């Protein structure tokens with residue numbers, strides 16, 4: 436069916452083009468080099484026979500695979516991002532291919548003694564006998580999300596070459612700047628014109644996700660009073676000590692390092708202070724909307740209690756919502772998840788349905804009116820030198836895309 440060599444060649448072509456995004460540049464896209472891959476993709480999409488291939492001023496690529504049916508079915512979409520994470524360099528990626536992997540240590544880099552070992556990364560062991568693409572230990576790989584891009588292009592090409600596979604109209608989109616949280620910002624949902632879509636941006640084979648955190652940021656500003664320490668009795672208010680008290684007033688076990696699954700948390704990620712002024716920066720996360728609201732209220736209540744206790748306006752809290760759990764938008768159209776799940780079962784892939792402990796472009800897209808669950812792209816250990824992807828997982832993800840296209844044509848006949 437889908438040829439391993441073909442998908443490998445395409446993937447390697449994409450990962451050797453540096454597309455690292457930049458969280459500190461407000462420009463859009465955040466780095467000029469993302470155009471390099473965008474331009475390659477535009478040419479390739481035209482060349483394989485996609486229609487309405489369009490690269491807009493913000494570096495979003497959209498294209499159409501027209502329906503080959505004589506009846507109407509919903510238009511669906513597939514989305515991936517072209518940028519790679521600024522957490523680790525994506526320049527001069529030199530992929531290494533390990534064929535027929537036997538469960539051993541993979542030496543990524545002899546000189547620097549960098550080893551990808553199943554002793555530490557035990558997920559490797561599920562890929563015995565497969566072809567694994569790794570880095571050379573000095574860069575990330577960029578399977579996040581060039582595996583997704585590869586799979587979408589390859590699936591479209593496959594459908595074009597196999598007109599006997601029936602499908603409705605398919606729209607695809609490649610976005611810039613996902614890794615800096617802006618991939619969905621300038622996504623033109625109306626222009627995309629799909630009833631729903633899937634991001635091909637999950638990790639290991641089988642992943643299917645339609646729940647993510649509700650997220651907010653809280654800034655807690657504590658204002659103290661500085662007085663000469665020798666004459667401070669009854670007068671000095673040390674904002675750092677109040678901050679310490681404030682930190683202790685939050686539930687000590689509800690922190691990232693002590694939570695998993697559906698457990699939410701408060702995460703203190705920045706603290707900056709002197710006697711006069713201390714600022715605490717928190718992120719607040721919870722899958723459950725009700726508990727999420729309660730978390731926000733708790734921070735506000737603690738601040739209020741402190742102000743009452745000290746009879747002063749010591750603490751000011753500002754809370755900003757960041758994103759919401761897409762579940763709210765997916766549950767009413769649950770068949771879009773069911774279709775993906777059925778296709779995986781048809782292909783002998785065990786669906787791994789779990790809640791994302793983070794956000795996704797799909798959640799923002801879902802709130803913009805494009806319900807958008809997330810499907811595995813196949814890679815592991817994203818955003819670092821140990822990133823790898825089994826070619827067989829990319830083949831399977833490509834088959835999932837083809838299968839979804841076909842299943843929609845049958846379900847809505």
Ligand SMILES: [Zn+2]
Pocket residue numbers: 516579580613636
């Ligand atoms: Zn990604």
